[in-house]
Amino acid sequence: MSATRPAAETTRRDVPLLAIEGLGVVAEATGAPILTDVSLEVAPGEIVGLVGESGSGKSMTSFATMGILPRGVRQTAGRFTVDGEDVTDVRDRSVSSRFAMIFQNPRDSLNPLMRVGDQIARIAALHQGMSRAQARAEAVSMLERVHIPDGERAARAYPHQLSGGMCQRVMIAMALACRPRLLIADEPTTALDVTVQARILDLVVELTEETGCGVLLVTHDLGVVAETCDRLNVLYRGDLVESGPVDRVLAAPRHEYTRYLLESANELEDTDGAA
Numbered sequence: 001m002s003a004t005r006p007a008a009e010t011t012r013r014d015v016p017l018l019a020i021e022g023l024g025v026v027a028e029a030t031g032a033p034i035l036t037d038v039s040l041e042v043a044p045g046e047i048v049g050l051v052g053e054s055g056s057g058k059s060m061t062s063f064a065t066m067g068i069l070p071r072g073v074r075q076t077a078g079r080f081t082v083d084g085e086d087v088t089d090v091r092d093r094s095v096s097s098r099f100a101m102i103f104q105n106p107r108d109s110l111n112p113l114m115r116v117g118d119q120i121a122r123i124a125a126l127h128q129g130m131s132r133a134q135a136r137a138e139a140v141s142m143l144e145r146v147h148i149p150d151g152e153r154a155a156r157a158y159p160h161q162l163s164g165g166m167c168q169r170v171m172i173a174m175a176l177a178c179r180p181r182l183l184i185a186d187e188p189t190t191a192l193d194v195t196v197q198a199r200i201l202d203l204v205v206e207l208t209e210e211t212g213c214g215v216l217l218v219t220h221d222l223g224v225v226a227e228t229c230d231r232l233n234v235l236y237r238g239d240l241v242e243s244g245p246v247d248r249v250l251a252a253p254r255h256e257y258t259r260y261l262l263e264s265a266n267e268l269e270d271t272d273g274a275a
C-alpha cells in the first residue's frame with residue numbers, strides 16, 4: 001500500500017487545487033478597478049500567502065473566490081478551477097462547499113444567540129448529511145480537534161463566553177466541518193493577542209498537514225508569511241506584482257513594492273526591539 005500512495009499524491013499535486021486566472025473586479029458605482037488580472041494557484045497541502053497593504057484587494061480576492069462579493073462590487077473577468085475542474089460559474093463554487101473561509105473578527109462571524117456546538121452541528125448536518133445526533137457528536141469532536149479542552153462543555157457555550165482565540169478555534173472547527181479542499185483565512189489572527197496568534201497559526205499549519213487541504217492565507221504581516229507560508233503573492237493596488245516561493249521572495253524581492261514592504265516590516269521590528 002505504501003508503495004502506491006506517493007505516486008497517487010504526485011499525480012494530484014500536478015493539478016493545482018485552486019487556480020485563479022485573470023480575476024478582474026470593479027466598483028460598480030464608479031467603474032474603478034479594484035482587482036486587475038489577478039492570477040494565483042494553491043496546491044493541495046500548500047499554504048499560500050496573499051499580502052499587501054490595507055485596501056490592496058486581499059479581501060476582494062478572497063470574497064470573489066468564495067463567490068461572496070459585497071454589494072456594489074462586480075466581477076468582470078476571471079476563471080476559477082478546482083482540481084482542474086472549471087468552477088467559474090459561482091454556483092459551482094458555493095454549492096460544492098469545497099471552500100471554507102475564516103475571518104478577522106471571529107466573534108462577529110458567529111451567531112451570538114446560538115451555542116457554538118449547535119452552530120458547528122448545523123454546518124456538519126448541512127455539508128456531511130449527518131443526522132442531528134451524529135452532527136452533535138461531530139461538533140464535539142471538531143472542537144477537540146482544534147484543541148479546545150473539554151469539547152462537550154465548550155459546545156454548550158455561547159460565543160460571548162469564549163475568548164477571541166477560542167472563537168477563532170470555533171470558526172476553524174466550523175470550517176473543518178465543511179470538509180473543505182481549500183481554506184481561505186482572511187487575516188485570521190489580526191484581532192488576537194500576539195501569543196494567541198502564534199497558536200492559531202500553528203493550528204492552521206497542523207490541520208493543513210493532517211487534512212491535505214490548501215490554504216490561502218491573507219495577511220499584511222510578513223512575519224506571519226515567513227513562519228507559515230510555502231509561497232507568497234504580493235498585491236499592490238489590485239495588481240499582483242510578485243509571486244514565488246517565500247524564501248526567494250523574502251531574500252531577493254524582485255518588485256519595488258515588495259522591497260518597500262520588507263523594509264517597513266524590518267523597521268517595525270527594529271522599533272519593537274528598541275522599545
Ligand SMILES: Nc1ncnc2c1ncn2[C@@H]1O[C@H](COP(=O)(O)OP(=O)(O)O)[C@@H](O)[C@H]1O
Nearest residue numbers: 027034054055056057058059060070071072073
Ligand atoms: N462595497 C464596496 N464598494 C466599492 N469599493 C469597495 C467596496 N468594498 C471595498 N472596496 C474597495 O476595494 C478595495 C480593496 O478592498 P479590500 O479587498 O477590502 O482590501 P484589503 O483586504 O486588502 O484591505 C479598496 O480600495 C476598497 O476601497
Ligand SMILES: [Mg+2]
Nearest residue numbers: 058059060186
Ligand atoms: Mg481585508
